[in-house]
Amino acid sequence: MPADSNPYVSPAPVAPSSSKNKMEAVKDVLGKWGKKAVEATKKAEDLAGNMWQHLKTGPSFADAAVGRIAQGTKVLAEGGYEKIFRQTFETVPEEQLVQTFACYLSTSAGPVMGVLYLSTAKLAFCSDNPLSYKVGAQTEWSYYK
Incomplete structure (x- = not known):
């Protein structure tokens, strides 16, 4: 059945730049999330190190x-x-x-x-x-x- 004969289907061409923009937006979001994850990991490592140092120096x-x-x-x-x-x-x-x-x-x-x-x-x-x-x-x- 040709697409023209179905009244519920309306084919439209996909703009090539639209999918590229979406991909860039996803990359940006993932990049920002990755930076935040690195910062959180660093803070957690520092906190664990400080706690260990306290336990080592205390009686x-x-x-x-x-x-x-x-x-x-x-x-x-x-x-x-x-x-x-x-x-x-x-x-x-x-x-x-x-x-x-x-x-x-x-x-x-x-x-x-x-x-x-x-x-x-x-x-x-x-x-x-x-x-x-x-x-x-x-x-x-x-x-x-």
């Missing part, structure tokens, strides 16, 4: 848990982070404590557990426990600041 999970419980007890007993911050560091009256972060500071002697204090005037760290060091033949103890 065992049990030590970390006991340390955090001890720190929480100390904070409660001493009246909160604000009071500890003001007792530990020299501050000016208008200085405000903005945020605190429990963290490990990496040192040549290994990781030191403590608190990072962010105030309106400074960024400061103080270890949870005093560290020992030698002065001549005598052993001294001091918080790592």
